[in-house]
Amino acid sequence: MERKGVAVVAVGGNSLIKDAQHQTVKDQYEAGAESMHHIAGMIAEGWDVVITHGNGPQVGFVLRRSELARHELHEVPLDVCGADTQGAIGYMFTQALYNEFLRRGMNKKAVAVVTQTVVDRNDPAFKNPTKPIGSFMDEKTAKERAEKEGWVVVEDAGRGWRRVVPSPIPVEIVEAPAIRTLIDAGFVVVGVGGGGIPVVRTETGELVGVEAVIDKDFGSSLLATMIKADVFIISTAVEKVALNYNKPNQVWLDKMTVAEAKAYMAEGHFAKGSMLPKIQACIRFLESGGKAALITNPENLTRALHGETGTWIVP
Ligand SMILES: Nc1ncnc2c1ncn2[C@@H]1O[C@H](COP(=O)(O)OP(=O)(O)O)[C@@H](O)[C@H]1O
Numbered sequence: 001m002e003r004k005g006v007a008v009v010a011v012g013g014n015s016l017i018k019d020a021q022h023q024t025v026k027d028q029y030e031a032g033a034e035s036m037h038h039i040a041g042m043i044a045e046g047w048d049v050v051i052t053h054g055n056g057p058q059v060g061f062v063l064r065r066s067e068l069a070r071h072e073l074h075e076v077p078l079d080v081c082g083a084d085t086q087g088a089i090g091y092m093f094t095q096a097l098y099n100e101f102l103r104r105g106m107n108k109k110a111v112a113v114v115t116q117t118v119v120d121r122n123d124p125a126f127k128n129p130t131k132p133i134g135s136f137m138d139e140k141t142a143k144e145r146a147e148k149e150g151w152v153v154v155e156d157a158g159r160g161w162r163r164v165v166p167s168p169i170p171v172e173i174v175e176a177p178a179i180r181t182l183i184d185a186g187f188v189v190v191g192v193g194g195g196g197i198p199v200v201r202t203e204t205g206e207l208v209g210v211e212a213v214i215d216k217d218f219g220s221s222l223l224a225t226m227i228k229a230d231v232f233i234i235s236t237a238v239e240k241v242a243l244n245y246n247k248p249n250q251v252w253l254d255k256m257t258v259a260e261a262k263a264y265m266a267e268g269h270f271a272k273g274s275m276l277p278k279i280q281a282c283i284r285f286l287e288s289g290g291k292a293a294l295i296t297n298p299e300n301l302t303r304a305l306h307g308e309t310g311t312w313i314v315p
Pocket residue numbers: 011012013014015054235236237238240241242243244245269270271273274275276
């Protein structure tokens with residue numbers, strides 16, 4: 001089969017948790033399997049794929065479980081909670097892909113890589129938590145937790161209140177060379193879950209975990225740069241990016257250049273905490289030598305790769 005190139009596909013958190021009523025492991029498996037079904041479609045067409053994913057809700061659930069059990073068991077630091085989510089989501093995705101390849105009669109294998117992401121220990125984000133994790137709460141519960149448990153809480157994009165933690169900028173993906181080697185050997189890789197487990201380098205060059213959650217779009221974009229991916233794809237809930245999103249004069253975009261994306265960003269078209277980091281992550285990839293970035297939803301991945309839909313961002 002003709003090889004089309006290497007694609008890094010960042011799968012959004014909403015692909016795993018549709019709403020507050022569908023959060024069980026079974027629900028998450030089914031939601032993840034749906035995305036894997038669409039990604040298997042692009043693999044069948046010849047793309048070599050690295051799948052990355054969010055972990056915002058899940059890492060908060062693991063942390064909360066640890067806090068609620070502290071009268072009986074040791075607590076789990078946030079970096080280890082992140083590692084736990086990579087394992088659980090990596091397990092779900094690779095199993096869903098295994099079953100998908102079996103059904104399609106495809107000779108492909110998927111593997112999940114526990115991934116560490118180096119951050120700067122002096123990143124100002126450590127003093128200014130911004131990354132929402134875990135469940136949504138009402139304002140009263142959020143304020144009580146802030147008071148009693150020392151949480152920092154914010155109102156998250158009109159959807160309710162959430163706990164926030166530091167989210168430093170990723171500097172290096174430690175396992176990027178291993179991921180590239182696996183791709184070159186024909187594996188489908190699941191990696192950089194939750195943007196990678198945040199670690200810092202000590203003065204002697206050793207790695208140590210830190211309490212933070214990296215933005216998965218930024219971690220995924222850095223991986224795409226480091227492995228020289230041909231295309232960086234963000235798979236989220238919308239088929240295309242819009243100007244004047246959700247307003248009467250909304251316009252869907254087929255394509256924009258980096259310069260146009262920056263101008264639209266300055267005009268405030270992309271919401272902070274949702275579309276803005278995705279556009280910024282695409283710009284970083286393209287300004288670091290990447291040739292093309294694409295934002296679309298899982299069901300339109302192959303159509304978008306044929307140039308029929310999605311929003312393409314080019315240098
Ligand atoms: N200009 C825009 N165009 C399209 N979607 C937008 C825009 N601004 C904000 N959004 C919202 O951003 C969402 C994607 O962000 P988010 O839900 O945080 O992603 P994910 O969980 O997939 O990483 C879209 O589903 C849409 O609701």
